[in-house]
Amino acid sequence: MPAAPIAFDELPAAVRTAIEVETGPIRRIENINTGLNSSLSARAHTTGGTVFLKGLRTDHRWVWTQQREADINPYVTPLAPRLLFHVIAHGWNILGFETIEGHHADYAPGSPDLPKVTDALRELASLPCPDIELRHAEQRLADYVPHPADADAFQGDALLHTDWNNHNVLITDDRAHLVDWGWATRGAAWLDPAHWIIWLIAAGHTPVDAEKSVALLPAWTLAPPRALDAFAHASANLWEEIAGSAPDDWTMNLLDAARLWQQHRNDRS
Structure with missing residues (x-):
């Protein structure tokens, strides 16, 4: 079954704070509803640019896919977007990628x-x-x-x-x-x-x-x-x-x- 979607603003405040430590201040969020394998799927527009966020709760049965993506990323760029950060905090596992405009x-x-x-x-x-x-x-x-x-x-x-x-x-x-x-x-x-x-x-x-x-x-x-x-x-x-x-x-x-x-x-x- 697809992961249940969640909007960025529905994340615990401590998780949002942990993300902003990596991204800098977030000015605007675009929640994306097309993903099947992530609960969180969003573009974060920050003072320094745009970051694509994807995440799952740490108790989700597919959370291992987050680590798989983090591990493999150095070997598959530039075919894949570059991983900017990986945050595990307060029950959530979050990846932040460079945004591909396409x-x-x-x-x-x-x-x-x-x-x-x-x-x-x-x-x-x-x-x-x-x-x-x-x-x-x-x-x-x-x-x-x-x-x-x-x-x-x-x-x-x-x-x-x-x-x-x-x-x-x-x-x-x-x-x-x-x-x-x-x-x-x-x-x-x-x-x-x-x-x-x-x-x-x-x-x-x-x-x-x-x-x-x-x-x-x-x-x-x-x-x-x-x-x-x-x-x-x-x-x-x-x-x-x-x-x-x-x-x-x-x-x-x-x-x-x-x-x-x-x-x-x-x-x-």
């Missing part, structure tokens, strides 16, 4: 954003995977494949983002930036293009065209067809679990996309 990526067919996203995928694939604590793709997906051994195909030493929600991709004049690294993972290099395919299909691409969109990425060319089949199967099962018994329209769209890609892979086989 728009959320448009994944629709023909979008001018698509080449920039492809370049970001290529850049990410060139980064070494840091020696920090990361989840492993084969572990994350083991429960969603028909046989546990099928998940062995997802093993690898590449750094993966894995959450290609278009709200996690900010487009500026010259490039795409990736935000929300809490679910960063170690695994096979072709997995990030494969994750993106489902979002492309959800945005209106056919499975064939979605695969063409990643076909020239070096990481994608390394993907064994049977491993792709296993991932498509796992993704459909994962989105079924996320959807549950009463999915909203957004989740149902992703589930339909995952099922459509799975069927396409089955038909190819």
Whole structure:
């Protein structure tokens, strides 16, 4: 379930004070309601500029993602916005990032954003995977494949983002930036293009065209067809679990996309 949203002014006064120790005096707050993985999501306009804030209570089951983002940030900038500070105080865990002025990526067919996203995928694939604590793709997906051994195909030493929600991709004049690294993972290099395919299909691409969109990425060319089949199967099962018994329209769209890609892979086989 998404983290319950909270406005900046609803934070305990002591937490707001701890944030202002890092930011300087805050003149204005823009609360943002598009995030799924954070309770607090806001832009703080300060005397020195704008800072993006994201936070969770320290007792939230996903609070570990805050530390994951802090740990990984030095290794993924400038692809990601730079982390300015990390505050843990009075029951809250808060990250402060430099603000990227851009728009959320448009994944629709023909979008001018698509080449920039492809370049970001290529850049990410060139980064070494840091020696920090990361989840492993084969572990994350083991429960969603028909046989546990099928998940062995997802093993690898590449750094993966894995959450290609278009709200996690900010487009500026010259490039795409990736935000929300809490679910960063170690695994096979072709997995990030494969994750993106489902979002492309959800945005209106056919499975064939979605695969063409990643076909020239070096990481994608390394993907064994049977491993792709296993991932498509796992993704459909994962989105079924996320959807549950009463999915909203957004989740149902992703589930339909995952099922459509799975069927396409089955038909190819």
